[in-house]
Amino acid sequence: MRAAYGVETVRTAERELMARLPEGALMQRAAAGLAAVCAGLLGRVYGSRVVLLVGSGDNGGDALYAGARLARRGAGVAAVLLDAGRAHRGGLAALRAAGGSVAGDATAALARADLVVDGITGIGGRGGLRDAAVPLARAARESGAVVVAVDLPSGTEADSGEVRGECVRADVTVTFGTYKPGLLVDPAREYAGAVRLIELGLDLGAVEADVEALQHADVAALLPAPGAGSDKYRRGVVGVVAGSKRYPGAAVLAVAGALRGGAGAVRYVGHGADAVIARFPEALVHAGPPSEAGRVQAWVIGPGLGEDAGGALGDVLASDVPVLVDADGLRPLEPEMVRGRDAPTLLTPHAGEAAALLGVSREEVEAGRLVAVRELAALYGATVLLKGSTTLVAPAGGTGAGFAARPVRVNPTGTPWLATAGSGDVLSGLAGALLAAGLGAMDAGSAAAYLHGLAGRLAAGGAPVGAMDVADALPGAWRGVVGRGRTAPGTPSGTV
């Protein structure tokens, strides 16, 4: 599991560690790690040209000490100081002692740079970049140099992943002690580039993360495997209420996801039965209401249902098994229809659907995904999987402090190639199968998003895909995750 912690937690852990170390030791660890990453990017340090963008906090201090280390190895290092009177004194002295200088003309220095180190703000930054820093962020971007952000790209919000106004766009972000939520969640994540973590020795073991990301081993441990005593019922029967005369394909795609997700059987209910049977003769189809379809271990309702989702929705929500509500099933959904349920409910909106449920604009949801997913989970008392450029899964929320403290999961495997009609339907079926197999709603949602993302990468391989290609790639993604020591192609490793 990869964990990310918010600013307050990081500061507390840093204080505790600093109290046990000689003064400045932590900053030296940070600067050494930063300089090593910069050196690796430069290849040949001697003779290279490095520009440091230096704010007046410790983030600028990290940049200055790292610059000093590079200058000692023969790089030409120039510092652009946002506020000359407040730049980190020790760092500036170290840079000068190592042969570095303060740039007189920032624009000229940036135009010649091979590498730019962004030390304007780190976890102490608030709001979008201030006016004085904005032209530097732009010039860094336009310089063509490799841009390395210190701790996080200046101007991005560490705790929420929000971006207000201009911020630095980095090729690589070197972060210290732990990942910060903003490095894993769009839109900030997009500005961070590849993220490298430098361990500082912070003791965060006993602290609940704010955001966490599953890794291969976590998912492998969650995925069900049939044993000698398994039969189709024990593996889990998924009920799928999806598709309509207008959208029969959604039924096929959701059933595909459920079958590839390991369902022992799929009971399909709706107007897409002919299309489902034509593609999947193994599906069991039913023409009446869901409650009369026979026993299932989990329901998936919503993809392609069209306008008349209401009756079937009430029917499945009245059941005592886990229910996943997606797409058209979300439209008539009211909090009180979900809050009283004893069995888990998993909602899987995209940003537009989440916006409608919250009564805000789509742009607001996309700008503040973490906040939106937590709010929805609290409003509905349900687990919520928010789809999109960063897929997030928030635990069922309530009003108690304990709810807010549980981590949101962020999916590390997605690819924009998944943004194709019907791929969400596949995800619904897949997550439904995992619910039917007995996984909790958080695990089912996050493991499904993980496999779906891997399948998207496998299917795409850098070229466009359709939703059924993603479904067809699920067995390969599954094998890649559970195969001992094997890594599925396209798997992120080392960097986020």
Ligand SMILES: NC(=O)C1=CN([C@@H]2O[C@H](COP(=O)(O)OP(=O)(O)OC[C@H]3O[C@@H](n4cnc5c(N)ncnc54)[C@H](OP(=O)(O)O)[C@@H]3O)[C@@H](O)[C@H]2O)[C@@H](O)CC1
């Ligand atoms: N603690 C530790 O042990 C370790 C910490 N480490 C490092 O310290 C960093 C945290 O340092 P920090 O606390 O000094 O804050 P920092 O990120 O430099 O920002 C504060 C400065 O930015 C300014 N500023 C604020 N908002 C702004 C904006 N929108 N636009 C422009 N400027 C803005 C603000 O101005 P002021 O409000 O004071 O006028 C102030 O001058 C952390 O991220 C890591 O890199 C590592 O060395 C490891 C050990």
Ligand SMILES: Nc1ncnc2c1ncn2[C@@H]1O[C@H](COP(=O)(O)OP(=O)(O)O)[C@@H](O)[C@H]1O
């Ligand atoms: N920019 C993106 N990057 C990564 N994944 C994306 C992006 N946009 C959409 N996706 C994924 O594609 C799928 C689309 O689902 P959805 O919006 O429900 O579409 P549909 O209803 O057509 O199936 C989701 O799994 C979502 O997370």
Ligand SMILES: [K+]
């Ligand atoms: K920074």
